[in-house]
Amino acid sequence: MRTVLITGAGHGIGAACARMFAAAGDDVVVSDIDTAAAVAIAEEIRAAGGSATGNFLDVSDPAAWQALSRELRCAARLPTVIVNNAFFDVAGVAHEQSEDNWSKQLSVTLSSVYRAMHTFHDTLTAAHGNMVNVSSVHGVLAWTEQPAYAAAKGGLISLTRQLSVDYAPHVRVNVVLPGSIQTRQWDHQGAAELELAARQATLQRLGTPEEVASVIQFLAGDGASYITGASLLVDGGMTTTLGA
Template identity: 80%
Template sequence: MTRTVLITGAGNGIGAAAARLFAASGDDVVVTDIDVDAAAAVAAEIVAAGGAATAHRLDVADSEQWQQLSLELRSANRPPAVIVNNAFFQVTGIAHEQSEGDWNQQLSVTLSSVYRAMRTFHDTLTAARGSMVNVSSVHGVLSWAEQPAYGAAKGGLISLTRQLSLDYAPHVRVNVVLPGSIETRQWDHQGPEAQELARRQATLQRLGKPEEVASVIQFLAGDGASYITGASLVVDGGMTTTLGA
């Protein structure tokens, strides 16, 4: 049976890899991103490969855009059975140096967007006995300098996942993945020294690939994980082992 899978932040990186993987398995993918051109490119790639996908602009911090997307999907008879919350926003700087706007935006995009997703589509997830997979980070359990709001948001995602898994049981399973250092465009502004340090911090001595996180997301959303809910799966190449979390 074909499922509709909604993925946020799916124009690049882990979200895009997840979109391709779900589509390759026969799911109908709703590719959303604040960068609609990036989302459209991913959706077009999926369709060209024989899959089903549409692209939609979605600012996950905007409740009105969630409602508009809901209207579009419901009118097209595409109620989401799976939601992957992957969008994030990151600004570096110690707490007193961050503007209140930057602080609030990081929490709104990374953490509160999951509330908006569940508020918008709790009924479709429930009807489908579906699944939500949230993308946190090792930042949720480890601390790096000048990441107060980002770390708080990613840590909050872990707690929120457990809470949602309880409140929407037994019909909806909710789990969270914690990626480590993954080869995404977030490394574009980092020098080779930073990447080498990240490799050394991982037990496997390399950066991960977006597809390696996407495969775990797909597993958690599938029948093979039917008895897993409220779980946090670390996908970090052993970084938290090396660094002692």
């Protein structure tokens, strides 16, 4: 049984990944800064007959990575797949962002992937495992007032490519670029914003968390054994036209 570590798995796309990997027989470390949410997802998985724990992990904190590593190694649960999905975003043009806000966004959204590899490169390498990072169409396009998010998501694409070279041939590393996906991130948007987001996709709707999770699961599986360093759009066609 593989142990799959997913960050930011208490909600949205990460939670969908946790449910999907567990349903396929993986042991899932459902990690999140929101421990209660992670524990709830893990309980739901176990109630359905799967294997999972809910674990605290603030991906911006190196000590938290070390604590989780110790706990998992003690339990002989060595992650061989890592899904780096957590993010943190503060809206505002660059000069409005404090140094602290800027650093925290990059730390959570980008440097967390460095920490994941730093912490678990040995378990990934030994098992010929893989990593899937969650970027965004925002890594290749720009919208207003999200400079750190854009920098982090763009950085994830090049970092993925770099890690895929440095850890080859043992570890595959890939990245997905979701478009507009119906998670709580859209809860506070008005009808007009939702309608625009739907129209921007050639498929004329927002995606579901499960439609991203299934691509992540594919990339993490044997069916993708010859895919590494790849960036995969999961955007309903948004970047083909960006029609409004």
